[in-house]
Amino acid sequence: MITVRFAPSPTGYIHIGNARTALFNWLHAKRRHGRFILRLDDTDSARSEPRFAEAIVEDLRWLGIVPDETVRQSDRFALYDAAAQKLKAAGLLYPCYETPDELERRRRLRLSRRLPPVYGREALKLSDADKAGLEGEGRQPHWRFLLPNFADDPFAPQSTVVEWDDLVRGPQQVDLASLSDPVLIRADGTWLYTLPSVVDDGDLGVTDVIRGDDHVTNTGVQLALFDALGLARPRFGHHNLLTDPTGAGLSKRTGAQSIRGLRAAGLEPMAVASMATLIGTSQPVKAFDSLRALAQTFEASSASRSAARYDQSELQALNRTILHELSYEDVEARLRTVGIEGPDAAPFWQMVRSNLERFEEVGEWWGILQNGPEQPVPFETDEDRAFATEAFAHVPEGDWDETVWKRWTDGVKAETGRKGRALFMPLRLALTGRRSGPELADLVALLGRERTLARRP
Structure with a gap:
């Protein structure tokens, strides 16, 4: 069975770009009768908050996404510890003691020598006595995954291309020789994203991972981790990202275009879902009335290679279309x-x-x-007010049906000679207090004679 996951961090409110990833996964899975897992990546206890986790669930439900299963990474540390021990035992997870300043100096030195700014694996040369001495100074190690980008000598990396057939972008590849060994565990013992994500995907039976194209390089590393842990590789897909009108990326930190904010602004969920899904694809951006209908036509592979600029006015247009239908x-x-x-x-x-x-x-x-009108009627001129007052003297007697507006205005036109805007606008202002609105023929028919006469200026 196709199984996907959406994995937000509960460190803020999700925005329309995050919703795009959730929708790509939901639509991909549900079109194929698959499962959708919500995985809350809350290993960062300092920044993760229960209120944001609750908000993510609420916002997804508002969009029409109800997970088949919800898990929290904070409940799964034992799995990550076991995976780390397996890597350590195989010599694939090694301790490093450099400070950020030391790493930055080495990076600059490599750049000055026109070498790739990757980690040189100096920590692999440390003896047990060296490590004990560094820890005696108060240093705690961070732990790096030894990438399989060499034959026999880890200090002589060679081109090692990881390939996959991307669900969105087609054939992709990453050369592991161009990358630093990734840090999997921080010096304070907390987990970075990479290892927990791989362990969870394997444990939960995730078959398809669809996420933003800023993760393409991460995929090369994670595929190597799947292999090192003996886990089945899922299929990966990487969709294009949304930007704001200036071309800047969306961020939970700024709250830009949060789903919560769009809800508060009164937008329809299917307007947001249609926009978040279809913008930046080869499919026309149009309003769908349900996620089920959208799933019948949507393919993740329709996403373009370039970023898509999110346009609030286009979202408003979709919203109007949905409401009007x-x-x-x-x-x-x-x-x-x-x-x-x-x-x-x-x-x-x-x-x-x-x-x-x-x-x-x-x-x-x-x-x-x-x-009746909420505010005093803003007639443009005293003549218009006098005309409206006189016009109400000609409200028809007798049957009150869909013909009454025409009978009324035909009589007023004959009496006063006014026509067009000069006739209709003063009456609209008297009846509604607004310069635009519903068809007056429909409004008057619904008002009835008594409520119509009550609006005489």
């Missing part, structure tokens, strides 16, 4: 939660939906329907 049955329960119900509710929604930017605006229009 929702039926009364789609929103009946939501309308009741804001007090919109009764015989007027269905025709009201049909009338007002095409004017909405956000669903929350229905409350404003419902108030106008029930109680």
